[in-house]
Amino acid sequence: MSEKFTVDKIVIASIILLLLGLPLLGFSQYVMRIVILMGIYTILALGLNILVGYTGLVSLGHAGFFAIGAYGTAYFMIQHSVGFIVALTIGTLLSGFMGFVLGLPTIRLSGTYLSIVTLGFAMIVQVVIMNWDSVTNGTLGMSQIPKPNILGYDLNLANHGIYYLMLFLLGLVTLGCYTIIHSKIGRTLRAIKSDELATTMMGIHIDRYKILAFVLSASITGLAGGFYATLSSYIDHNSFGFDLSILILCMVILGGMGTIRGMYLGAALLIIFPEIARPLMSWRFVVYGFVLIIMMHFRPQGVLGWRSRRKYPIPGEVKKSYRMVEVEE
Amino acid sequence: MNLLRAENISLSFGGLTAVNDFNFYINEGQVVSIIGPNGAGKTTLFNILTGIYKVNQGKIYMNEEPIDGLHARKIVSKGIARTFQNIRLFSDMRVIENVLVGAHINTDYSFFDGLFRTKRFYEVENKKKQEGAKLLESLGLEGRLSDYADNLSYGEQRKLEIARAMATGAKLLLLDEPAAGMNHQESEDLRVFISNLKNLGYTILLIEHDMRVVMNVSDYIYVMDYGKKIAEGRPHEIQSNEAVAMAYLGDSEVHL
Amino acid sequence: MMLQQLLNGMALGMAYALIAVGYTLVFGILRLVNFSHGAVYAFGAHMVVFFIGMNFGLLPAVVFGILLSGLLGVLIDKIALNPLRKKKSPNISALITTIGVSYIIQNLLVLGFGSGRKSFPKLIETRSIMIGDAQITNIQLLMLVVSVVLFLSLTVLVKYTKIGLAMRAVEQHETNAALMGIPTSFIISFTFFLGGLTAAIASVLIGSHYEIVYPTMGMMIGLKAFSAAVLGGIGVFYGSIVGGLLIGLTEALAATWFGAEYRDSVAFIVLILVLILRPMGLFGKKGLNKV
Incomplete structure (x- = not known):
């Protein structure tokens, strides 16, 4: 079809190749760890994007879901010696269930009021973590969380197993987001963001879709949390504060709300920035603040937040135009 | 009756x-x-x-x-479907997407069909897209199919709102x-x-x-x-x- | 025991209310959650410490610190937010901008004062006053009295003065208010000034109660005060007083009944329950859809 389309394919293919071959470039474990963190934050951004970018519900409490995924996974791995995959699944489901519970108030609440409920939820999660000693080990945190072990193979930084596991999960979540967004589900979510009443007048049960958005978003975030727990092998309540919720939100908005590509860039920028700006000490957060303000002023839709100008493909027509191109050539 | x-x-x-x-x-x-x-x-x-x-x-x-x-x-x-006195389109979505949201209740596949891209997904989705394109054509909006709703002229927006209502069936x-x-x-x-x-x-x-x-x-x-x-x-x-x-x-x- | 907790809760609650009113004033006019408010609160306390360190004398230092915080509020609006309004940017851009502002202020405070906890100079010699078998410090009493006086004057200002009338007009409809000849940008600046002022007063009161200040001191208390504002019905003036008191009291009671470690979460649990029962907060108005 159009030239742009093939350019896109080439760009995506080379990024995938680069990601697959990255361990061959011989980066230090420190660098690889940061790359893996970037992957985790991309997953987090993709998760929050479903709510903020597509459905228009602003969550200020995604650190809560991240924590539930992380603690759920770690608890089952440590206390019940469950394998990584099962524990991660449990952590994801737990987080998804909490997403369902937190999604219920969306039936009655909107805007700022909903945001404050999500914020309160994350605060409550943090307090529960600090006090539910028998499960979370209180303020001491959970340590010695085993590295993922799949089919008898230990995945760690040294053998790059954990890097490829990250790539796999990231690919899975990206594909999942893509297929959901490009289906009637995604269309409905975007319609809800645009105009709730008009969406209802299309005969759509918007409450169900808002709750679904919460469940999906929370599950993805919980998945990232479970993976994060095994990567860092130690978690405590400090890892899941309000700052984290805000950081994910900034990634989504900086990269470009309602786009998938934007989540990759947003996460990469905000993870790399503090690393390369380390010599700036505390000034780096001042710079960070200025970057946010300047971005919001000059490019509020985010760096990659443009609307696609490509022709919308209508099946049947596509074949026709193919044939025409062939004839012309 | x-x-x-x-x-x-x-x-x-x-x-x-x-x-x-x-x-x-x-x-x-x-x-x-x-x-x-x-x-x-x-x-x-x-x-x-x-x-x-x-x-x-x-x-x-x-x-x-x-x-x-x-x-x-x-x-x-x-x-029964309606339009609004002050147009309420999904302004950040394309013309055809507006119609497809209208057709939502007749778009019969499940969440998992969408997620896993089943045969049913493609069948239903393709059919709905073709029907939507045909509907737009019947209203003279076929040239605007890929445009975003807020880029349409006033008269076109009114028509699209009617098309969206028609799409509900x-x-x-x-x-x-x-x-x-x-x-x-x-x-x-x-x-x-x-x-x-x-x-x-x-x-x-x-x-x-x-x-x-x-x-x-x-x-x-x-x-x-x-x-x-x-x-x-x-x-x-x-x-x-x-x-x-x-x-x-x-x-x-x-x-x- | 009960009376004691009620007194503690009320003193703290009034301080929450003072911070909450800053959120509510700005939200009322701009429909914006001003996340930089907590940082302005921390700024106020640090400025007072700074001026006392410069031997300004107690009262001038406090007054300067508070006025400067008010000016900071105005500055935030003029530099960061006003340009966005002119461009008619989406609300979420303004929200993120206030987050950026709060990063800048907080970390400038870290750079200037260090990230650690510093002791807040005693404004007055602490003494305890017995009420029945409960005791209240004179600083807590001061918190109560200053808050009440401040709220009364704010009420008079908003209800009975020309500038208050203009504020309410801008809150109703900014464009129409401008068409009636109200200098809306001045009114918005004035609102930010009031917000900074009240936040700084609260930080001086709370600072002298706990006797410590640190750059991130506005984080948690800011979130709680924001919750108090939402609980009362954000944008509604007296709602923040009720919300603040309610959160202060439940916290104090929760600390006695369930233990101090659950204190921070109880406020949010109450908040969520209230919002589910009354989605617009206790006294909230309908039709607030933007974050």
Whole structure:
């Protein structure tokens, strides 16, 4: 079809190749760890994007879901010696269930009021973590969380197993987001963001879709949390504060709300920035603040937040135009 | 048999009676207009019929089935869809996507079909996209299919809103002032467009101030003032009705 | 025991209310959650410490610190937010901007004062006053009295003065207010000034109660005060007083009944329950859809 389309394919293919071959470039474990963190934050951004970018519900409490995924996974791995995959699944489901519970108030609440409920939820999660000693080990945190072990193979930084596991999960979540967004589900979510009443007048049960958005978003975030727990092998309540919720939100908005590509860039920028700006000490957060303000002023839709100008493909027509191109050539 | 019938419906907000003991009906295939001065309760009546407001009294039947008290989204599945006085498109979505959201309730595949891209997903989705494209073509919007809704001209946005309502599969379309803000040529096109809809088998309930449109397309007209029906009849009957002239007293803009 | 907790809760609650009113004033006019408010609160306390360190004398230092915080509020609006309004940016851009502002202020405080906890100079010699078998410090009493006086004057300002009338007009409809000849941008600046002022007063009161200040001191208390504002119905003036008191009291009671460690979460649990029962907050108005 159009030239742009093939350019896109080439760009995506080379990024995938680069990601697959990255361990061959011989980066230090420190660098690889940061790359893996970037992957985790991309997953987090993709998760929050479903709510903020597509459905228009602003969550200020995604650190809560991240924590539930992380603690759920770690608890089952440590206390019940469950394998990584099962524990991660449990952590994801737990987080998804909490997403369902937190999604219920969306039936009655909107805007700022909903945001404050999500914020309160994350605060409550943090307090529960600090006090539910028998499960979370209180303020001491959970340590010695085993590295993922799949089919008898230990995945760690040294053998790059954990890097490829990250790539796999990231690919899975990206594909999942893509297929959901490009289906009637995604269309409905975007319609809800645009105009709730008009969406209802299309005969759509918007409450169900808002709750679904919460469940999906929370599950993805919980998945990232479970993976994060095994990567860092130690978690405590400090890892899941309000700052984290805000950081994910900034990634989504900086990269470009309602786009998938934007989540990759947003996460990469905000993870790399503090690393390369380390010599700036505390000034780096001042710079960070200025970057946010300047971005919001000059490019509020985010760096990659443009609307696609490509022709919308209508099946049947596509074949026709193919044939025409062939004839012309 | 009446397609839609309202019997003695009333609605008041606090002390204000917005709709007062109103009766009307539409037969299948008709174009029926509701006219009246601003604030007469016409849009409130639309909001009642589409389930946004609940009546205090009275009954509403669609195909002899009571629909008053139903949730707005359920009323759509009974075959009633509407447009809004101040256009409410999904402005950040493409023209075809607006139509596809309209077709949502007839787009029959599950969440997992979408997630895992099953055969059913492609079949249904492709069919709906083709139908949507065809619908847009029938309204002369085929060239705008890939555009974003907020880039359309005013007249095109009005048409798209109607297309979106048609996509729900509704047989009865409630159009709230479709000619508002249109120039002479555009409202002339709209008149032809509404006649075409009628020929396609749609039943239309119209609120409109543009009397050129109303008098030319309507089979039957109800006149509302202060929430009450003050007259009803065929266009020529309404044109010679004194009560109607009184309601529009001094309004030289209106040429009945 | 009960009376004691009620007294503690009320003193703290009034301080929450003082911070909450800053959120509510700005939200009322701009429909914006001003996340930089907590940082302005921390700024106020640090400025007072700074001026006392410069030997300004107690009262001038406090007054300067408070006025400067008010000016900071105005500055935030003029530099960061006003340009966004002119461009008619989406609300979420303004929200993120206030987050950026709060990063800048907080970390400038870290750079200037260090990230650690510093002791807040005693404004008055602490003494305890017995009420029945409960005791209240004179600083807590001061918190109560200052808050009440401040709220009364704010009420008079908003209800009975020309500038208050203008504020309410801008809150109703900014464009129409401008068409009626109200200098809307001045009114918005004035609102930010009031917000900074009240936040700084609260930080001086709370600072002297706990006797410590640190750059991130506005974080948690800011979130709680924001919750108090939402609980009362954000945008409603007296709602923040009720919300603040309610959160202060439940916290104090929760600390006695369930233990101090649950204190921070109880406020949010109450908040969520209230919002589910009354989605617009206790006294909230309908039709607030933007974040």
